Amino acid sequence: MTSIHDAQIQLRELIELIQKLRAPDGCPWDQKQTPQDIGKYLLDESYEVLDALVENNPRHVQEELGDLLFQILFIAGIATESGDFTLADIMRTVKEKMIRRHPHVFGNVKVNSIKEVKDNWKEIKKEEQSSQTENDSPFRSVPRSFPSLKRAQKISEIASRHGLDWTTTDDVLQKVHEELEELDGARKSGKPQQIEEEIGDLLFSLVNLCRFLSVDSEKALNGSIDKFIRRFSYITNRLDAHGHATLQATPEILDTLWNEAKEKRI
DSSP states (O other), X not given: OOOHHHHHHHHHHHHXXXXXXXXXXXXXXXXHOOHHHHHHHHHHHHHHHHHHHHHXXXXXXXXXXXXXXXXXXXXXXXXXXXXXXXXXXXXXXXXXXXXXXXXXXXXXXXXXXXXXXXXXXXXXXXXXXXXXXTTSOTTTTSOXXXXXXXXXXXXXXXXXXXXXXXXXXXXXXXXHHHHHHHHHHHHHHTOHHHXXXXXXXXXXXXXXXXXXXXXXXXXXXXXXXXXXXXXXXXXXXXXXXXXXXXXXXXXXXXXXXXXXXXXXXX
């Protein structure tokens, strides 16, 4: 196991590498980067970390975490150059936040379950944000850069805590049906903007249904995408085995192969 001393050495060397890249005799591309430029890569790198975690491949996880760490240190390096804040400021702030949000570890608060830990966390976070003006949106903590499904589910959760919600799952299902009917009406009108709006409303209602059923909408959709890819691969492999291309197959053949894949639980 790597010691703290070894990690400190590697961290210092990585920071010095970034400084070298940003130096006048360094890399022209790295010299021109702004925090906003590098920020564009953060989400991509985060998703690659998540993919590696799903694969459960330690070497891949290590590599992707390294890529993500590099982006974070790069942004911190630019901030240090401009005098906005330093890496030490970042670490000090998050350390203080974690101590503050774990009073059952670093304070005298007693908890009897993980639920109580989560409830305390939410309450402390709410208190931290209380310094915001009353006019601030309750959704300010939800990043606009979140994937749309995740953002919608987070926002609907916050709205529910503020009293804006349905009473039962059946109510949400009824709303889904209403939105589907409105989408059908928009489709018949042939107005692209109205169609887009109604599709958005339908998706948002489905996300609310996921919340009522305790389903993570992002995870559910990703699961369906992965399933579609597996079944599509099954179809193409079966067609290839008979010397056919997907585009040459009739809709009837494609439907039959799809049902085969479904029956095989692929």
